[in-house]
Amino acid sequence: MSNSFGHLFRISTWGESHGGGVGVVIDGCPPCIPICEEDIQLELDRRRPGQSEIVTPRKESDTCEILSGVFEGQTLGSPIAILVRNKDQRPSSYSEMKDKYRPSHADFTYDAKYGTRAWHGGGRASARETIGRVAAAAIAKKVLTNLYPGIEILAWVDSIKDIKADVDPGNVTMETIESNIVRTGDLNAVDPMIALIKETRSDGNSVGGIVECVVRNAPVGLGNPVFGKLEASLAQAMLSIPATKGFEIGSGFQGTQLTGAEHNDSFYMDGDTVRTSTNHSGGVQGGISNGENIIFRTAFKPTATIMKEQKTVTTGSEDTELKGRGRHDACVLPRAVPIVEAMTALVLCDHALQHIAQCGTK
Amino acid sequence: MSNSFGHLFRISTWGESHGGGVGVVIDGCPPCIPICEEDIQLELDRRRPGQSEIVTPRKESDTCEILSGVFEGQTLGSPIAILVRNKDQRPSSYSEMKDKYRPSHADFTYDAKYGTRAWHGGGRASARETIGRVAAAAIAKKVLTNLYPGIEILAWVDSIKDIKADVDPGNVTMETIESNIVRTGDLNAVDPMIALIKETRSDGNSVGGIVECVVRNAPVGLGNPVFGKLEASLAQAMLSIPATKGFEIGSGFQGTQLTGAEHNDSFYMDGDTVRTSTNHSGGVQGGISNGENIIFRTAFKPTATIMKEQKTVTTGSEDTELKGRGRHDACVLPRAVPIVEAMTALVLCDHALQHIAQCGTK
Amino acid sequence: MSNSFGHLFRISTWGESHGGGVGVVIDGCPPCIPICEEDIQLELDRRRPGQSEIVTPRKESDTCEILSGVFEGQTLGSPIAILVRNKDQRPSSYSEMKDKYRPSHADFTYDAKYGTRAWHGGGRASARETIGRVAAAAIAKKVLTNLYPGIEILAWVDSIKDIKADVDPGNVTMETIESNIVRTGDLNAVDPMIALIKETRSDGNSVGGIVECVVRNAPVGLGNPVFGKLEASLAQAMLSIPATKGFEIGSGFQGTQLTGAEHNDSFYMDGDTVRTSTNHSGGVQGGISNGENIIFRTAFKPTATIMKEQKTVTTGSEDTELKGRGRHDACVLPRAVPIVEAMTALVLCDHALQHIAQCGTK
Amino acid sequence: MSNSFGHLFRISTWGESHGGGVGVVIDGCPPCIPICEEDIQLELDRRRPGQSEIVTPRKESDTCEILSGVFEGQTLGSPIAILVRNKDQRPSSYSEMKDKYRPSHADFTYDAKYGTRAWHGGGRASARETIGRVAAAAIAKKVLTNLYPGIEILAWVDSIKDIKADVDPGNVTMETIESNIVRTGDLNAVDPMIALIKETRSDGNSVGGIVECVVRNAPVGLGNPVFGKLEASLAQAMLSIPATKGFEIGSGFQGTQLTGAEHNDSFYMDGDTVRTSTNHSGGVQGGISNGENIIFRTAFKPTATIMKEQKTVTTGSEDTELKGRGRHDACVLPRAVPIVEAMTALVLCDHALQHIAQCGTK
Secondary structure (H helix, E strand, O other), rough: OEEEEOOOOEEEEEEOOOOOEEEEEOOOOOOOOEEHHHHEEEEHHHOOOOOOOOOOOOOOOEEEEEOEEEEEEEEOOOOOOEEEEOOOOOHHHHHHHHHOOOOOHHHHHHHHHHHOOOOOOOOOHHHHHHHHHHHHHHHHHHHHHHHOOEEEEEEEEEOOOOOEEEOOOOOOOOHHHHHOOOOOOOEEHHHHHHHHHHHHHHOOOOOEEEEEEEEEEEOOOOOOOOOHHHHHHHHHHOOOOOEEEEEOOOOOOHHOOOEEEHHHOEEEEEEEEEEEEEOOOEEEEEEEEEOOEEEEEEEOOOOOOOOEEEEEEEEEEEEEEEOOOOOOOOOOHHHOOOOHHHHHHHHHHHHHHHHHHHHHOO | OOEEEEEOEEEEEEEOOOEEEEOEEEOOOOOOOOOHHHHHHEEEEHHHOOOOOOOOOOOOOOOOOOOEEOOOOOOOOOEEEEEEEEOOOOOOHHHHHEOOOOOOOOHHHHHHHHOOOOOOOHHOOOOHHHHHHHHHHHHHHHHHHHHOOOOOOEEEEEEEEEEEEEOOOOOOOHHHHHHHOOOOOOOHHHHHHHHHHHHHHHHOOOOOOEEEEEEOOOOOOOOOOOOOOOHHHHHHHHHHHEEEEEEEEEEEHHHHHEHHHOOOOOOEOOOOOEEEOOOOOOOOOOOEEEEOOEEEEEEEEEOOOOOOOOEEEOOOOEEEEEEOOOOOOOOOHHHHHHHHHHHHHHHHHHHHHHHHHHHHOO | OOOEOOOOOOOEEEOOOOOOEEEEEOOOOOOOOOOOOHHHHHHHHHHHOOOOOOOOOOOOOOEEEEOOOEEEEOOOOOEEEEEEOOOOOOOOHHHHHOOEEEEEEOHHHHHHHHOOEEEOOHHHHHHHHHHHHHHHHHHHHHHHHHHHHEEEEEEEEEEEEEEEEEOOOOOOOOOHOOOOOOOOOEEEEEEEHHHHHHHHHHHHEEEEEEEEEEOOOOOOOOOOOOOOOOOHHHHHHHHHHOEEEEEOOOOOHHHHEEHHHHHOOEEEEEEEEEEEEOOOOOOOOOOOOOOOOEEEEEEEOOOOOOOOEEEEEOOOOEEHHHHHOOOOOOHHHHHHHHHHHHHHHHHHHHHHHHHHHHHOOO | OEEOOOOOOEEEEEEEOOOOOOEEEEEEOOOOOOOOOOHHHHHHHHHOOOOOOOOOOOOOOOOOOEOOOOEOOEEEEEEEEEOOOOOOOOHHHHHHOOOOOOOOOOOHHHHHHHHHOOOOOOOOHOOOOOHHHHHHHHHHHHHHHHHOOOOOOEEEEEOOOOOOOOOOOOOOOOHHOOOOOOOOOOHHHHHHHHHHHHHHHHOOOEEEEEEEEEEOOOOOOOOOOOOOOHHHHHHHHHHOOOOOEEEEEEOHHHHHOOOOOHHOOEEEEEEEEEEEOOOOOOEOOEEEOOOOOEEEEEEEOOOOOOOOEEEEEOOOOEEEEEOOOOOOOOOHHHHHHHHHHHHHHHHHHHHHHHHHHOOOOO
16 A cells, blocks of 8 residues: 555555666556656656766666557556666665664664565665656646646745745746756755755765745645545655655644734635635645645755764664765755655646546546 | 545544534444443543633534444444534524635635535534544544553644743643643643633634644554655644644754754664664654654644634625634634544554554554 | 445445444535435335335334435535434344354354454344445436436346246336336246245245346446456445355356357447447446446345254354244345345446546546 | 555556566565565466467567565565566557457457557457466465465366366365366366367367366455455456456355255354355355355356457448457466466455454454
8 A cells, every 4th residue: 555646646656776676557547648758757857866966976867668558659548657777776885784774764664664674775765766756747747737738836945954045936937946956946045055065965964955836727626625635635745755854835834823814815806716815725725726826845854864973773783883875865855856746746636537536527 | 535534444534514413434443442432422522612711612512422333342343333413503603604705714615626515514624524533533542552552642732823832742641731721731831822812712813823742652663665654644634634734743844954963863772672862753764653752743724714804705706705703713722632633543543454464463 | 445335436334233223425426416315215215124025024114314415405525424223123033143153144254253243133244234335326326317317227136046037138127127026027927936935935945046237328438447347346246245146247157158259249330339239248348338238147145044943053162053033035136136236336336437537528 | 446456465467468568566565475586487377378289379488577575585565566578569460450349359448438549459458467467466375375374276177168177176186277288177178178179269269168266274254244245356356357257156156046945054063163064155154254165166258359250340430340360369268277366366365464454363
């Protein structure tokens, strides 16, 4: 169960960081959606390692192969299997991890739960697992665009540690975000953020931050009243991304500082359209999208792997010390941006199909 | 789909605020668990209206009836259906809502999605829906205690607007929390919080806040690596509660202000037990519980219903004004505490059964 | 899991034969479907005990109450909960069953699996459980008719023991079937069947038989290629009905006696419509409906409860004898007819919503 | 949804007959189960084409590759992805099928449902899809043997057209079944069956038949009372296999010819074990296994592809004729045997994990 996501546009990811590869099977995709490997590769390239000077130098081309479900450039309606082979594997970098648990990693809990662990890498806890999500989301985006032509999903780095970007979710563009290697929406924040990441890395340390995401031109009606509230699905989706510690939508935690009179979003007519004058709701009311921008934020902790000596224990229950090795991101935020977008697309696509199933309209 | 929660300990809630009643069906409950209506009533009484001077005076005894699945004081392993009749219904209080959308409520989105709405109350968006969750969780708690005798789930009000409690999650007790009508864990915060709620109510306004929750003596091994990460399930669970806007676990959003060297939780041996010296992880690593306290926080917005004139629109697409009527909480936090606990118990119980299914041990 | 059926039009039944009642919760029903308690009662009356001289005299009015999900005569899109109270309970009839396992009943396996059993009746194995299915199907039929106005689901008794009816699935009518208390489609078979049932009952014995079902004017396109083949869903649905031992579609087991040249259904054009000249496929090809009549048959074993002394064992592991008591059907077939129809409607309704979700058309 | 099977031991198959390959992802497999590619290959070799003179000569080695979820010879508890590349593709054999619908195949219904079709082969309707099931079942069998060491799943050809084998389900052995290329359990039936298949093939025709299956030494307690009855899951599983038309368990359709007094299975004590003196129930009572042999039969229609001219229609809605080409089985029964076993293993493994989850014991 734990490796599938979605009810109708349902993805099942598989694969460890070291082994035959990673991939995804997508079940429930509508037929006759145009898709090719290039569409998917484009998204994978945004999350792959080695793409810029501030991310891990692990050299993975992450080349995808569509194994099924697509015929003559269109989806068949049958499962779409996508495979990405692992290439640049260096199990030797991990030999010490066989016997020592890396702090704030999954090594200990995997061993405790399963009685076994793919110690020659991060195994299933590796960020490589997200390749399957990003590949699947490339198709989800096609489905969404087919249903709602104007829809846009944009994520960006809102903060790295204490450096905060100043971004207008209503107007930020993909061009701006992709124009800088940090993937922030505020060009004034780019240099300070890059400087912080480089300084942190040279110190063998790491930093975290916040990714913000907006969905523009989403239709009214996505989401369900109770356990399938749109924000509940988004929260699950975001907290399923490695290294995340928090999720908030609309006013979020800061919203608790307002009174109801300040917080409520008044309705007004904008021609024939019902609009709200503020958007503390973050585009969702009663669990259902209301047509305003859907806005939410996800907190990422500082990368657990650091090049400093740390106290830990051995698999044989003895106290010891461990210093990180291998190739890692000192800051995952730039590479997290396409993953946040991907999970958002998967949530929306699944809810779109659910809505169509029950209500019969787009 | 949207009205069921959990995979193995699976609940399906039903019911509108006005109508025959509300309830829940629980499927997958282990057999031979002792349970009676009093066990359930105890929890329902903690969430019902009218229990203190700072919550809504709506008079609902919320008396539950177990209709199936329990025989001679024990669960049968068959579905447990629980019914709570609606009593104190005053549709007349809502007559104006038939034609006007209440700001930051679900009225508009329900109409837009379904083309219909139970306008004589909050319908499915009413907090009465959570009765089914609390009733089911009373049973989930029994199952959990049966599996892990020392386990404790405690939630409390951590803040109301800008009044912040000072609580030690490792030591706070149910007795302290239940000793005050605000349900905070800091007795010094009780009077200021009550004063703020009363003042707010007399002003026809509302306030929100944060509920914190700790799970103590949870076993190692609950949760799954990817989409079923324990924190992902908890995030979905919390964001499915009405009026929530955010979720964070462990260090949460504040954790983004630390470096990896500061944030990592070092392991050490405590006798035969692997422990961490800090708990920024919030008791979960790689999606799986590590035996430390599971700690998380949920943000609740100020109640949407206020007794002030607000701008809105009619179902006929005309601008208008609306002033709240009926009996409502100026602050939902005290009644949200048992609901947060309930959703936590449901998540843990479901994950416990999943863990046993796959790994064969408790 | 075991008590829910369907993915999108999802029902969860609950209830034991003795206890608070039985019922169902329906999740995923489209909104704005006209429905009232009378619509449901009509179907329940076809399956209830005491309706004729050849079925069990247990006196249950089986009066249903819609508790939620319906407002002003229409579905809301929220869960529809339906309750039927148990009335004519005689636990004393079952006192002997507390200590002795009834042959070919669920007593032994329930005890062995769960370590407990509602011995004062059939518990969850009682045919009363099917009330929830029939009630839910009354709504499913409304949804289907709304989508496909001409669709008809008709089941009838095709044989009782060795008395075989002669029925044309293409032309048999509900009027014919409901005109006789056996619910067969062949009026010449009515008297012999009634005579056999009465004779069997007076002998304290029981008989089984076969129910045939046809779906006429079903759309092309329902069902999925692999595990969700329409016949796979129907087979699961039929074998989930108490006392069933077999399912076959189209040519069924007899089809194994034909060669491919004889068995293949040739296509031909009937105006603009693709038709088949024979229908050995039973209206389904590759798991998907092809527009021809969907025809299948379900075998019901003779009722397990008989008024004759039988060898069995006690719960204390000793050999003993037992003679049936209580009020039972000597032949369940007449009452099975509406249940077969109900499960068929549930399968089709669920597949219809699945089809709409993926393919976007009816 | 349609391409996944099982709730806890959950498989998702993917792949078309022509394209990158076919495969499966298994989610929920217990950890630390020894498994290697040879274990899987052994089962795949039993179903692959070209294995004997009476099956299709299509030359596929069907070599499997485990891509994930297995480490150092043991399962990790993470998803197991298995890939089998397509090799011997001859799309030219299918060029005529692009424009003409093969009778009793899925061509027409796929086009009608999806608006597209992988016409250069059977696509998703190809028997190659079952490779993923057989591969997954090789692992399911390991899990089952680990839980219930003595358990045996044996299937054999019970009849081909009107040639009926005489087999004792209690004593037939895998050695006997695998000793002959028909895979029947009656050595006297081998030569007549082979002769019939050869004669049929040389005539360009095809035949069907019945596969019987027994599960010996199954534990008491597998299955659930209502929709998850063991026989309901088996029925769905069997009817999901291509070319199946019927399923019956225990006495099946013939059981309708008996009275209750004849049909009931009396209980008796066999030492400490509760046994039944007959087994009309087929090893399942009330949906739950009772410890007796689980016995059921599945009907397979004659292969739809025949080398004779048949009437059909074009995709352009014109009447036409078509004669089968390509390499096909004149009788699928011998290759269906391992597929029936595979689906049985998948059902039992999933129910075993469900039972452990709810009841906490094997």
